Amino acid sequence: MTPNTHDQLLKKKQVEQMLAEHGIFVTAQRRIIAEALFARNQHITADQLLDLVNKNGTKVSKATIYNSLGLFADKGLVREIHINASKTFYDSNASRHHHFYNVDTGDLIDMKERLVPLFLQSDLPDGTVMETADVVIRVRNQSP
Amino acid sequence: MTPNTHDQLLKKKQVEQMLAEHGIFVTAQRRIIAEALFARNQHITADQLLDLVNKNGTKVSKATIYNSLGLFADKGLVREIHINASKTFYDSNASRHHHFYNVDTGDLIDMKERLVPLFLQSDLPDGTVMETADVVIRVRNQSP
DNA sequence: ATCAATTTTAGAACTATTCTAATGCCACGA
DNA sequence: TCGTGGCATTAGAATAGTTCTAAAATTGAT
Ligand SMILES: [Mn+2]
Ligand SMILES: [Mn+2]
Ligand SMILES: [Zn+2]
Ligand SMILES: [Zn+2]
Numbered sequence A, B: 001m002t003p004n005t006h007d008q009l010l011k012k013k014q015v016e017q018m019l020a021e022h023g024i025f026v027t028a029q030r031r032i033i034a035e036a037l038f039a040r041n042q043h044i045t046a047d048q049l050l051d052l053v054n055k056n057g058t059k060v061s062k063a064t065i066y067n068s069l070g071l072f073a074d075k076g077l078v079r080e081i082h083i084n085a086s087k088t089f090y091d092s093n094a095s096r097h098h099h100f101y102n103v104d105t106g107d108l109i110d111m112k113e114r115l116v117p118l119f120l121q122s123d124l125p126d127g128t129v130m131e132t133a134d135v136v137i138r139v140r141n142q143s144p
Numbered sequence C: 001a002t003c004a005a006t007t008t009t010a011g012a013a014c015t016a017t018t019c020t021a022a023t024g025c026c027a028c029g030a
Numbered sequence D: 001t002c003g004t005g006g007c008a009t010t011a012g013a014a015t016a017g018t019t020c021t022a023a024a025a026t027t028g029a030t
Helices: A006-021 A028-037 A046-054 A062-074 B006-021 B028-037 B046-054 B062-074
Strands: A079-084 A087-091 A099-102 A108-110 A128-141 B079-084 B087-091 B099-102 B108-110 B128-141
Touching: A006 A028, A028 A046, A028 A062, A046 A062, A046 A087, A062 A087, A079 A128, B006 B028, B028 B046, B028 B062, B046 B062, B046 B087, B062 B087, B079 B128
Parallel strands: A099 A128, B099 B128
Antiparallel strands: A079 A087, A079 B079, A099 A108, A128 B128, B079 B087, B099 B108
16 A cells, blocks of 8 residues: 555645646645645644644755745745734635734634725726735634 | 924823823833824834934833834734734824835835725624724836 | 756844843832 | 832843855756
């Protein structure tokens, strides 16, 4: 019995294809990182991802984690979410959606699409085009 | 001729009143910091404010700048805006409004009120109440 | 095999922010 | 007026997320 099931092989193919389609040269480390990152929709920090990737014997350096996350973000595969000066999440779901952040629990929760604001291109500052719309609604637990 | 004009004295009074109304004990340093910060609507970083405050002979420590900004933010007098891991702005206008951030120029520009999204309390996660709605629309300069 | 270009890496460097612990300040009551 | 308690302020150290450096590894092309 090989360590790779059919499903895992499929997923590996999908991830490679995804990277290639976005003009990202596939390397061993990028494949490992992308497989861990895109295995599910998640909000993860750089060093949570480092731990996750290196949990199973593989060894990827911290620098490569940052390099790859930066590259993936540039190519539009992940979204950076800046909660505060020392908390940056990477969202493996880069499609248009926004978030609730619970300051009491630290939870970052996806917001339903229908709540997303609408912007008109013509309302942007002159000579600019929209890159991303970053929305974080901070909530706290109701007082008891 | 005294160094303080009538207008400046008025402004000083107003600032003290503002702090007191928000339950902030007025101290010499807090008054100096608040006068510089609330002199106009601005988006300013902690050490820009440190420079501004200490420009005219006064001497306030970096720790006090951070302590005061944190206190003012807790009391709802300023808004923190987290652009990225190493760029936090303090907005001296804490009223509800949002921002465009130009990644090419670094400009942070106020957004007109009518573009602000609407949220229904009932759409928040169960058991939570809204604290702030932080919206930053990132734009970049149109390609030439 | 050789080569140039790109990627990875360990660890150092950087830097915004927070922490520490000593000192200062001030109001109040004895 | 003096002493005490409680904050506030401070210099500088510590922290920690991120970026940088420069050397080694990998890659695909010739
Ligand atoms: Mn982390
Ligand atoms: Mn700064
Ligand atoms: Zn999300
Ligand atoms: Zn503003």
